[in-house]
Amino acid sequence: MITLDELLEKDRKREEDGFKRKIRIGRIVKPVQGGRERIIVVPTTVEEKLVHDEIVLDEEGEAQPTGGTGTGEEGEVIGEEPIRPEEGEGEGTGEGDGEGPGEGSGGEHEFESNAYDLGRTLAEDFELPNLVDKGGKRTLVRYVYDMTDRNRGFGQILDKKATMKRIVQTNISLGNIPDVSNIDAEKFLVAPSDMIYRVLSREKHYESQALVFFLRDYSGSMGGKPTQTVVSQHVMIYSWLLYQYEKQVETRFILHDTDAREVADFYKYYSYKVAGGTKVVSAFRMVNEIVERENLARDYNIYVFHGTDGDDWDTDGKEALVELEKMVTYAARIGITVAKHSYARNKETEVEKYITASGLLEKQKNHIRMDVMPEDAEDSRIIEGIKNLLGS
Amino acid sequence: MEIVDQHVKSIMEGCKERARDAGLSFEDETLEYVVTNRDMVELSPKVMMPTLYDYWVHDVRVLSGKGMYELYPNNPYETVINTRPAISFYNDNNPDWLNVMIFYHVLGHIDFFQNNLFFKHTWDIDFNGQALADKRLIARYRSEKGRWVDYVIEFARGIDNLVGYHDTISRTTREGSPRYLSSLDYYFDIFLQSEKGFSQNEYLKEIERYNEILATHRNDTEDQFFIDVKIKFPEFDAFYKRYLDKKEQGRPDVLQFIMDHSSFLNKEENKWMKSVISVVRKTSLFFQPQIRTKIMNEGWASYWHETLFMGDDRIKGHEVDFAKVNAGVTAMPKVGLNPYALGMRLLYHIEDMENRGCYSLEYDQIKDEVKQKNYDRNLSIGRKRIFSIRENLCDFTFINTYIDQEFMKRHNLFVTGKRLNPQRKSWEYYVKSRSADAYREMVADTLYHPPVIKINKEKTDQGPLYLEHVFEGKPLKTDFIENTLVGIEYLWGRSVRLETSEPVKASSPQQRYIDFWSPPSPAPLDQEKKTDNLEWKRVLYVMEDRKLLKRGV
Numbered sequence: 001m002i003t004l005d006e007l008l009e010k011d012r013k014r015e016e017d018g019f020k021r022k023i024r025i026g027r028i029v030k031p032v033q034g035g036r037e038r039i040i041v042v043p044t045t046v047e048e049k050l051v052h053d054e055i056v057l058d059e060e061g062e063a064q065p066t067g068g069t070g071t072g073e074e075g076e077v078i079g080e081e082p083i084r085p086e087e088g089e090g091e092g093t094g095e096g097d098g099e100g101p102g103e104g105s106g107g108e109h110e111f112e113s114n115a116y117d118l119g120r121t122l123a124e125d126f127e128l129p130n131l132v133d134k135g136g137k138r139t140l141v142r143y144v145y146d147m148t149d150r151n152r153g154f155g156q157i158l159d160k161k162a163t164m165k166r167i168v169q170t171n172i173s174l175g176n177i178p179d180v181s182n183i184d185a186e187k188f189l190v191a192p193s194d195m196i197y198r199v200l201s202r203e204k205h206y207e208s209q210a211l212v213f214f215l216r217d218y219s220g221s222m223g224g225k226p227t228q229t230v231v232s233q234h235v236m237i238y239s240w241l242l243y244q245y246e247k248q249v250e251t252r253f254i255l256h257d258t259d260a261r262e263v264a265d266f267y268k269y270y271s272y273k274v275a276g277g278t279k280v281v282s283a284f285r286m287v288n289e290i291v292e293r294e295n296l297a298r299d300y301n302i303y304v305f306h307g308t309d310g311d312d313w314d315t316d317g318k319e320a321l322v323e324l325e326k327m328v329t330y331a332a333r334i335g336i337t338v339a340k341h342s343y344a345r346n347k348e349t350e351v352e353k354y355i356t357a358s359g360l361l362e363k364q365k366n367h368i369r370m371d372v373m374p375e376d377a378e379d380s381r382i383i384e385g386i387k388n389l390l391g392s
Numbered sequence: 393m394e395i396v397d398q399h400v401k402s403i404m405e406g407c408k409e410r411a412r413d414a415g416l417s418f419e420d421e422t423l424e425y426v427v428t429n430r431d432m433v434e435l436s437p438k439v440m441m442p443t444l445y446d447y448w449v450h451d452v453r454v455l456s457g458k459g460m461y462e463l464y465p466n467n468p469y470e471t472v473i474n475t476r477p478a479i480s481f482y483n484d485n486n487p488d489w490l491n492v493m494i495f496y497h498v499l500g501h502i503d504f505f506q507n508n509l510f511f512k513h514t515w516d517i518d519f520n521g522q523a524l525a526d527k528r529l530i531a532r533y534r535s536e537k538g539r540w541v542d543y544v545i546e547f548a549r550g551i552d553n554l555v556g557y558h559d560t561i562s563r564t565t566r567e568g569s570p571r572y573l574s575s576l577d578y579y580f581d582i583f584l585q586s587e588k589g590f591s592q593n594e595y596l597k598e599i600e601r602y603n604e605i606l607a608t609h610r611n612d613t614e615d616q617f618f619i620d621v622k623i624k625f626p627e628f629d630a631f632y633k634r635y636l637d638k639k640e641q642g643r644p645d646v647l648q649f650i651m652d653h654s655s656f657l658n659k660e661e662n663k664w665m666k667s668v669i670s671v672v673r674k675t676s677l678f679f680q681p682q683i684r685t686k687i688m689n690e691g692w693a694s695y696w697h698e699t700l701f702m703g704d705d706r707i708k709g710h711e712v713d714f715a716k717v718n719a720g721v722t723a724m725p726k727v728g729l730n731p732y733a734l735g736m737r738l739l740y741h742i743e744d745m746e747n748r749g750c751y752s753l754e755y756d757q758i759k760d761e762v763k764q765k766n767y768d769r770n771l772s773i774g775r776k777r778i779f780s781i782r783e784n785l786c787d788f789t790f791i792n793t794y795i796d797q798e799f800m801k802r803h804n805l806f807v808t809g810k811r812l813n814p815q816r817k818s819w820e821y822y823v824k825s826r827s828a829d830a831y832r833e834m835v836a837d838t839l840y841h842p843p844v845i846k847i848n849k850e851k852t853d854q855g856p857l858y859l860e861h862v863f864e865g866k867p868l869k870t871d872f873i874e875n876t877l878v879g880i881e882y883l884w885g886r887s888v889r890l891e892t893s894e895p896v897k898a899s900s901p902q903q904r905y906i907d908f909w910s911p912p913s914p915a916p917l918d919q920e921k922k923t924d925n926l927e928w929k930r931v932l933y934v935m936e937d938r939k940l941l942k943r944g945v
Contacts, residue, residue: 002448002451002455004455007448007451007452007455010448010539013539017539017543018938019543019878019938020875020878023452041459042455042456042458042459042460043452043455043456044452044456045449045452046872047449047546047549047550048550048871048872048873048874048875048876049549049550049551049552049553049842049872049876050551050553050554050842050843050845050861050868050869050872050873050876050890051553051842051843051868051869051872052841052842052843052864052866052867052868052869053866053867053868053869053870054866055866055867055895055926063810063811063819064810064837065807065808065809065810065824065834066727066728066729066807066808066810066834067724067725067727067728067729067734067805067806067807067808067831067834067835068725068726068727068728068805068806068807068808068821068823069724069725069726069803069804069805069806070726070804070806071804072806072823073823074806074823074824074825074826075822075823075824076822076823077820077821077822078726078727078808078821078822078823079726079727079820079821080813080816080818080819080820080821081818081819081821
């Protein structure tokens with residue numbers, strides 16, 4: 001059976017041959033009781049054909065009709081499903097992707113080994129920038145593999161200097177070196193256990209603690225591709241964090257339309273949608289408030305990733321910039337992803353405009369980055385984007 | 393994957409006897425395999441055909457299938473494939489009584505595969521064996537040509553829904569009778585009327601002349617008749633030949649046309665691509681009827697497993713177990729469609745209506761509902777009717793002919809609508825309609841219906857392949873156009889054009905979302921009216937050097 005790596009390798013070859021890549025990283029999510037959920041990362045692909053499409057009139061239109069059976073007059077409402085499910089509330093009565101009961105909050109995600117696969121493929125390329133020792137309560141452990149451990153008798157690389165020392169030691173204790181000023185190396189007795197080798201070992205790197213905020217615009221305009229793109233990028237960053245930092249990075253999730261709300265876990269973060277307006281400032285403000293209230297800046301390296309389609313009612317960013325400037329003072333890195341609608345391809349979106357105009361990208365180059373990509377960006381572009389956001 | 397043991401096989405053979413007694417007909421030989429969940433996950437991307445050619449998309453599906461299975465374990469009771477002998481797959485460890493039910497269901501499917509006329513072109517081959525040969529062929533090419541084989545498969549699969557299934561099936565079902573008119577029929581039916589525009593009077597005179605010759609020259613009527621025709625219309629022979637040529641060519645589907653006429657594929661070094669494409673085409677043709685008879689096939693199998701199981705003496709004491717499993721498979725959902733349930737109920741309904749003689753003028757003329765309900769002529773010909781339906785109809789004709797108001801009423805059916813309630817911030821499900829027409833339309837909308845894409849030969853003769861989408865009220869999925877056309881361009885070897893229709897966007901710009909929360913007018917527009925008012929325009933997609941352009945026509 002072919003592995004994910006082989007598939008992705010094959011996919012890379014397509015570009016050499018002049019075709020677009022076809023494999024995307026998909027996610028299957030299953031909510032499990034107790035607020036925990038399982039996410040499995042799998043490859044997906046679409047076989048494009050000429051097929052009929054539904055006529056989409058408006059985002060607010062009616063959904064496709066389906067069958068039904070039972071009593072009720074024409075026009076009678078038989079069920080209801082909230083568009084914005086609230087935590088802890090029951091499910092909607094209708095069909096659809098309503099969520100299961102959320103019991104408690106802050107449950108850890110049970111990522112499967114596949115997520116680690118994904119994390120691993122991304123791992124070589126980046127690391128969290130600007131990590132500063134905050135001497136906090138807990139340290140962040142990162143593992144690297146190095147040939148540092150020594151082993152007598154067998155191993156991967158012979159450590160010549162250490163071996164020589166060891167041989168000399170043995171020979172001294174054997175009385176085999178009568179004259180220290182005139183050593184004849186050829187007369188040394190060499191025992192197998194004198195050979196010192198270096199072996200591959202996992203080394204802990206202690207780094208300072210990090211907290212990552214994921215922010216996402218979930219307003220109506222984000223529907224469809226911008227959401228997919230942003231969520232794809234965030235899920236990659238997230239699985240990379242899980243892999244690289246062995247789940248020791250703390251994460252917080254914030255969704256916003258005109259108001260911001262914090263959600264408990266990645267599943268909710270990734271699946272909620274709503275059809276409201278957009279005020280980016282609401283999310284920024286919430287991050288600032290949380291950081292201040294919980295006094296997080298003292299103990300944590302704080303990272304903020306924000307995904308948007310660039311729409312903002314606060315068109316010149318007056319409010320948003322105030323919050324952003326505040327954030328820059330403590331954040332190790334702010335990464336803003338703009339997934340542009342295809343119809344806005346050639347013009348700057350509001351968010352782009354005011355962030356560029358503010359000069360923050362220049363002044364605080366080390367702390368704030370913005371990456372603009374089309375809403376239908378491919379995975380390679382999305383990964384490229386992560387590099388842009390995280391790069392030093 | 394292993395063959396079921398002797399005990400289970402004997403249950404199957406018992407089921408076959410009883411099914412035959414009830415009127416089902418199928419070949420004697422069948423193969424039953426027990427498979428693991430893993431096998432199932434690995435087989436399903438290959439449409440359960442173990443010998444289907446390898447392709448990376450199948451691997452992707454297996455990987456995601458495994459992920460899916462981990463989170464949502466779910467095992468089908470059975471799967472049958474339309475091979476010779478018919479092969480079916482089962483889970484391990486089913487109790488005997490459950491096997492009886494499953495086997496009846498499977499026999500229903502096999503009977504359907506082997507008797508429904510939409511499958512006729514699959515009757516004379518064992519697809520499993522053919523696919524194995526194809527798989528080896530493709531494996532051999534892959535070792536020679538590397539990943540280019542996969543590109544060819546990909547591009548061919550991109551248009552494998554545009555195969556001329558209906559032409560194929562009509563050719564097979566009409567075997568024996570010629571596909572073109574005799575010169576005499578052509579003369580009267582087409583030549584005189586369309587080509588020469590004879591008036592009715594002239595036309596009748598000509599028929600009279602023929603009848604006179606028929607009376608006097610019994611043996612060589614035609615020759616005698618045509619002597620005069622050829623004097624009068626010296627061009628007749630040329631016309632008839634042109635007609636025959638045109639008929640001979642038929643209406644090639646896009647895949648076939650590309651294979652026949654692509655200068656790129658017909659180069660010596662590219663000929664291997666044609667064999668790959670024809671494997672893809674053959675495979676697609678093979679599976680076409682299955683997609684088009686899902687409701688009927690599942691309904692038929694469910695009808696029979698229920699009918700036969702209830703009369704089976706071997707399962708005494710398991711009626712309740714059966715009821716539970718059966719309900720799980722054939723219950724009508726409160727909201728949604730279940731093809732098993734719908735097809736089965738419709739078959740029962742038809743049988744009952746026919747038994748009572750309701751498909752008659754007399755019944756139609758009854759206006760009184762109570763009288764209609766009590767109408768019964770005790771004909772007991774319903775079984776015969778559903779057998780003929782199983783032979784002659786496909787999902788569309790089945791749904792379209794037989795879903796009537798009586799059926800809606802009997803099962804309390806309705807079309808469910810789903811709409812946004814901005815006040816309550818929720819999706820509302822409501823009873824949209826209880827009319828049979830609306831229900832039929834809703835079901836028909838879920839059926840498989842690939843777009844009809846025709847080749848404009850005149851414009852194609854100028855170089856680029858010119859495709860015309862025959863507009864049927866729905867646009868093409870625009871996201872898919874680019875990659876599909878990249879593939880066609882590759883196979884065709886030159887640029888490709890696709891003419892299609894797209895809705896013209898409403899002239900007012902898209903509303904800001906703020907308007908949505910406080911809509912300007914409280915009364916929402918009627919959805920259907922909106923669809924009706926849509927304006928359509930023809931657009932032309934041009935694919936050249938792997939770049940897509942769109943322009944008006």
